[in-house]
Amino acid sequence: MLRSKTQANINVKAETFTQKINHQLSELTMIVKCSPRPSLAMVFPNKIAAAQYTNKTLNFVAYEYLDEENKTKFMWLHKNISIDRNDEKFEIISIGLNSSLSVKNITQMDFGEYSVKVSNTIGEYIHHYMLQAEEKPDVPINLTYKSGSITKSSVTLVWTPGFDGGFPQTFILLYQYNQEEKWHSVQVQDTNEQAMDYTLTGLLSSKVYYITMFAMNKKGNSSYTQNLQITTKINVKTADSQSSDNVGIIGGSISGVAVVMIVSILLAAFFLKRRNIRSSQRESPKQGVIAGSHVSSTYTDLDASRREINNYDDFNVTYEHLNASTRAQNTYMELKNTNVPNADTSDYVNIRI
Structure with missing residues (x-):
């Protein structure tokens, strides 16, 4: 092995x-034996930021391999032109599998592409750098979510940091769900790793969320990433609770309808019975109390159908034949020579003078 x-x-x-x-x-x-390649233990950024009138050092470490001694060579270039080791603007140090280039007192002319060519008896490898002025960070790359990380209230996001512009950068995560106008934000500090991840929590279940982000440093903000859309999973307990509530509402509605129907039937029976009683009373009028030939029933006790019959024509005595003093006393007097109807006919007359 x-x-x-x-x-x-x-x-x-x-x-x-x-x-x-x-x-x-x-x-x-x-x-x-193999041709040179970068060390797996090192990270070599393609972009390097620097402020004017400062110094900046570029480094390269080759992967460990066996070759003839002192056969590994390094050559540094600026804009594809080989850098003279005697140039006071630069300092080159190469030891074993390590090499570095320092750029002194940087001016606008010193920005641009640098490269190092590493060669041995097998082959060669070229690594490129971009030295640029300090600026706003680049937009984060490939914002997405980790497979299987979406739950009812959280999601794990992953992305690749862009160039930091030469300053420490912070990532701003923005998210909202589709029925909300407000965007929520979370700050995530750069860890200088090649890949970043962050678990977003406190989300609502069964909601469609839109997520975006940007990077910021002391020079300003990057542009936004494209919106990432996710849907949180449904909350099983909430779904069961809603089903129970719906069943309760339906059951309550049915019970309410049943109560209303029962009350309506009872009221209808009550009023129907009451109407029947009144109808029966109209068909059987109340009888007055008769003592001898005197009638003690009042006019109001007579059935309406009886009151409508004009029975005054049956009497021979007229109003003018009554004694004036009797009228003044406002009393009831016995009418003579008047045929009082038989009690069996249920015709009652009460005349008030």
């Missing part, structure tokens, strides 16, 4: 090489 180093000792069992090594263990040395 090969190790991470380019030189390794390998033990092989005798059975593998029976005919060649005659059942004996042998030690093999394997030497691997």
Whole structure:
């Protein structure tokens, strides 16, 4: 098995090489040669910011590999022109697999592209840098969410930081759901990692959210990323509660309708019975109390149908024949020579003088 180093000792069992090594263990040395490449342990940004009239150093570290001693060469270039090691504007230091270039007292003419060419007996590798003035940060790259991270109240976002403009940068996350006008914001500090992530919490369940972000430093703000759209998962408890509420509302409505119907039936029966009683009373008029030939029933006790009959024509005595003094006393007097109807006919007359 090969190790991470380019030189390794390998033990092989005798059975593998029976005919060649005659059942004996042998030690093999394997030497691997390759062209230069950047060290996996280092991060080399493509953009580097610097202020005018300051110094800035560019570094490169090659991946560890085995080659002939002192065969690794470094060459630094500015705008594709080789930099003279004797130029006082620059300082180049190369030791083993490491090399650096320092740019002194930077002016506007010093900004631009720099590159380092690393070569050995196998091949070469070129790495590019962009030295530029300090400025606003670049927009963050590839804003998205981590697969499987969306819950009913949270989501984990991931993105790649852009160039910081030469200053520490902060990321501003903005989010809103589709029925809301206000944008909410969260600040996330740059950790100088190649990939950033942040878990956004406190979201509402079963909502469509729009998310965007930008970067800021002391020079200003970057532009916004494109909107990212997510939908939070439904809250199972809330859904069950809403279903129960709906069932309760339906049950309550049905119960209310039933109560109204019962009350309506009772009221209808009550009024129907009352109307029947009144109708029966009209068909059987009340009888007055008769003592001898005197009538004690009042006019109001007579049935309306009876009152409508004019019975005054049955009497022979007229109003003018009554004694004047009797009229003045406002009393009831017995009428003579008057045929009082038989009680069986239920005709009652009460005349008040």
